[in-house]
Amino acid sequence: MSMPGIDRSAFEHVTVMAQEVVQVIAPAADGVYLDLTAGGGGHSAALLEAAPEARLIAIDRDPLAVDAARARLARHGEKVRVVHAAFTDVEQVLRDLGVAQVTGVVADLGVSSPQLDSPERGMSFRQAGPLDMRMDTTRGETAYELIARVSQDELANIIYQFGEERRSRRVARCIKQALDAGELASTTDLRRAIVRAVGPRRIAGMDPATRTFQALRLAVNQELGELGKVLELVPRIVAPGGVAAFISFHSLEDRLVKRAFLDRDVWFRLTKKPQTVGDREREENPRSRSAKLRAARRVPSALSFEAEPVEEIDGIS
Ligand SMILES: C[S@@+](CC[C@H](N)C(=O)[O-])C[C@H]1O[C@@H](n2cnc3c(N)ncnc32)[C@H](O)[C@@H]1O
Incomplete structure (x- = not known):
């Protein structure tokens, strides 16, 4: 699959909280690890650096991310497999590879910098691009197709629910008007329609289009639905004693992760409160500012309440 205009060699994404993920998962030579969101392979590489003999599956x-992760992890040879799949298909991926359960899982949710920064992907209002927004460019509905398919009310609900945009009804009306007038071909057109609805003023330093773009991206990629499903199936694929670590970037995601890890039949929480990035990382990588890491250890179901919790990870409370 190739996308015209995209430089496959330039996959630049700064990995968030790599050290913390390695610390909490503590990979071992005989372990099998799973990276649900390979991206440029940053977390996978960090785990393998800590345990070069371990096996790793990245999804x-x-x-484009699959290509980038394969290239980055190639030196680890057969011990690493990078698979093009949605993470909700992970059970099938593991079956195909003959893996029953894994020792540790990491998920670094949301989008990568190349997805956000490539105008061709249509995820950002900062540069002109097609109204696409799909993470998986090989299938599914684009943002344009979604806007055209849903009713104005449904569009308003999406913008309200996933963007927490108070003026969602007005925004949806202006977007639909632009669509009907044939003036909704690009991200620039979409931003113009949003500004028509809410005005050009930045609110709390935020571009007026931020919330609506986030909402449409979440809807196009069904991000919260995918996360909800993977959180339900992760207990089946993590072996007792294994660790799951999830990094989220906004409250809608974090809420789902937090709730899933509260199930004491399944998880012993290693982070009572989410861990956030340190000052240095925050300065060096402004996109890491909103990152929240939650981690939990899989308990054997039958022992859920009698089980003595395994030790907490140093520095994470
Ligand atoms: C923040 S990036 C990961 C970056 C990576 N940890 C690194 O350090 O290079 C998130 C990645 O998750 C992928 N992703 C998001 N939702 C997904 C899903 N439901 N299934 C599979 N991949 C998904 C995106 O395509 C993106 O490449």
């Missing part, structure tokens, strides 16, 4: 639904 991403973005074909």
Whole structure:
């Protein structure tokens, strides 16, 4: 699968909280690890650096990310497999590879910098691009197709629910008007329609289009639905004693992760409160600012309440 205009060699994504993920998962030579969101392979590489003998399976639904992660992890040879799939298909992926359960899982949710920064992907209002927004460019509905398919009320609900945009009804009306007038071909057109609805003023330093773009991206990629499903199936694929670590970037995601890890039949929480990035990382990588890491250890179901919790990880409370 190739996308015209995209430089496959330039996959630049700064990995968030790599050290913390390695610390909490504590990979071992005989372990099998799973990276649900390979991206540029940053977390996978960090885990393998800590345990070069370990096996690792990495998944991403973005074909460009799969290429980038394969290239980055190639030196680890057969011990590493990078698979193009949605993470909700992970059980099938593991079956195909003959793996029953894994020792540790990491998920670094949301989008990568190349997805956000490539105008061709249509995820950002900062540069002109097609109204696409799909992480998996090989299938599914684009943002334009979604806007055209849903009713104005449904569009308003999406913008309200996933963007927490108070003026969602007005925004949806202006977007639909632009669509009907044939003036909704690009991200620039979409931003113009949003500004028509809410005005050009930045609110709390935020571009007026931020919330609506986030909402449409979440809807196009069904991000919260995917996360909800993977959180339900992760207990089946993590072996007792194994660790799951999830990094989220906004409250809608974090809420789902937090709730899933509260199930004491399944998880012993290693982070009572989410861990956030340190000052240095925050300065060096402004996109890491909103990152929240939650981690939990899989308990054997039958022992859920009698089980003595395994030790907490140093520095994470
Ligand atoms: C923040 S990036 C990961 C970056 C990576 N940890 C690194 O350090 O290079 C998130 C990645 O998750 C992928 N992704 C998001 N939702 C997914 C899903 N439901 N299934 C598979 N991949 C998904 C995106 O395509 C993106 O490449």
